[in-house]
Amino acid sequence: MSETTRQSPGGTSPNPFDLSGKVAVVFGACGGIGGTVAAGLSEHGASLVLADLEAPAARELAASLSTPPRQAVGVGCDVRMADSVVQVFKDADAAFGRVDVVVNLAFASVLMPVAEMPDAVFQRTLDVCLGGAFRISRAAAQVMIPQGSGGSVIQFSSIAGFAAMGRGTGAYAMAKGGLNALIRETAVEWASHGIRVNGIAPCQTRTAPLEALFKNPKHGAPGELETAMIARIPLGRLAEPQDMVGACVFLAGDASSMVTGHVLPVDGGFLAK
Ligand SMILES: NC(=O)c1ccc[n+]([C@@H]2O[C@H](COP(=O)([O-])OP(=O)(O)OC[C@H]3O[C@@H](n4cnc5c(N)ncnc54)[C@H](O)[C@@H]3O)[C@@H](O)[C@H]2O)c1
Known part of the structure; x- marks a missing residue:
């Protein structure tokens, strides 16, 4: 590995959580978790390209986060289409000339028992949650x-x-299990380029679809389902979107310069039980 791609321990900034520059x-920037994570990255200094199936929402979010010196651009993207994903990186190049961090939160799924699941439901979930992650990884x-x-790729996995x-x-669980494997494989494939790949595995997080x-x-x-979910979380509450920000900022920047191939549970202890 050349010196240019090897990340220095803890980075060179006095604040390893600073994402300035x-x-x-x-x-998937416009979802329940994505908007909060995007705002957190922006607050820590990152310039943003916000991509979502809902293009108007992406543009609106970008406008709300573009208070100088912060800059954000919103674009439409369907992660099921390779060209659409590649276009986002072209848009990033046109706007900022480089990419340092990629975060994937694109998600679509229908709850259905495996015994009743038509192929189309299985395929759509896999295509967005795992196929999308693959296309984003390749284009990144x-x-x-x-x-x-170098750089950092962060995939949103799940306790599932x-x-x-x-x-x-x-x-959904099959897609996330596959995603965890993609994280490990790409972490090892790209380590020699100084590109780190990690995941975040939230427990149930309070968003509009969950409500x-x-x-x-x-x-x-x-109240029944909520109570049952909380009963399995040792910290005794659901996660909030804001709970994902610290993990994401940590994995995005120099604070995690020696961390790769890891999926970090942000789950109140769910997986520890
Ligand atoms: N909310 C939770 O309880 C929870 C728990 C564990 C893991 N997660 C994970 O966190 C991530 C974000 O979840 P969320 O709750 O914010 O979901 P969400 O449904 O609120 O947001 C998902 C976003 O993805 C976008 N999207 C859907 N299909 C797309 C496509 N084809 N191309 C591009 N964008 C597309 C949607 O428009 C939406 O903005 C997901 O990976 C999810 O699996 C969430």
């Missing part, structure tokens, strides 16, 4: 390897990639 590309590498300055949830989460699930009578009386 770094450009972060965030996929094709930009970041030639750049020669490690433990069975047992509530129609089969396809909607709690209100769905299919999942029991009001």
Whole structure:
């Protein structure tokens, strides 16, 4: 490995959590966790390219985070399409001329028992949650390897990639298990280029889709599903989107310069049980 791609221990900045001068590309930026993570990266100094299937929402989020000296650009992207993912990196190049950090939160899934699951439901979940991660990884590498300055890729996994949830989460869990393997493989493949790859595995995190699930009578009386979920989390509460920010900032920058191939649970102890 050349000296240019080897990351120095803890980086060169006095504050290893400072992301000033770094450009972060965030996929699935407009979701319940993505918007909060994007704001956190921005607060720590990163310039942002925010990509989401919902292009107007991506542009709106970017406008809200573009208070000088912070800069953010919002673009539409469908992670099921290779060209669409590549275009985001071209947009990043046009706006900022480089990419240092890639965060993937793109997600779509339908809860359904495996025994009843049509191929189309399985395929859509896999295509967004795992296929998207693969396309993002490939496109990121094709930009970041030639750049020669290392970088950090952060994939949002889940506790479902490690433990069975047992509530129609089969396809999602298969995708996240595969994603954990992708994280390990790409971490090893790209280590010689100084590109680190890690994951974050949240437990149930309070977002609008989760709140909607709690209100769905299919999942029991009001409060029943939420109480059951919290009972499995030793810290005694659901995660909040803000809980993901510290982990993401840590993995994005020099603070984690010796961490790669790791999936960090942000789960209140769920996986420790
Ligand atoms: N919220 C939770 O309880 C929870 C728990 C564990 C893991 N996670 C993981 O965290 C990540 C973010 O979850 P979230 O709760 O913010 O989800 P969300 O549904 O709120 O957001 C997902 C975002 O992905 C976008 N998206 C969907 N399909 C896309 C596509 N084809 N191309 C591009 N973008 C697309 C959506 O528009 C949305 O903005 C996901 O990887 C999820 O698996 C979430």
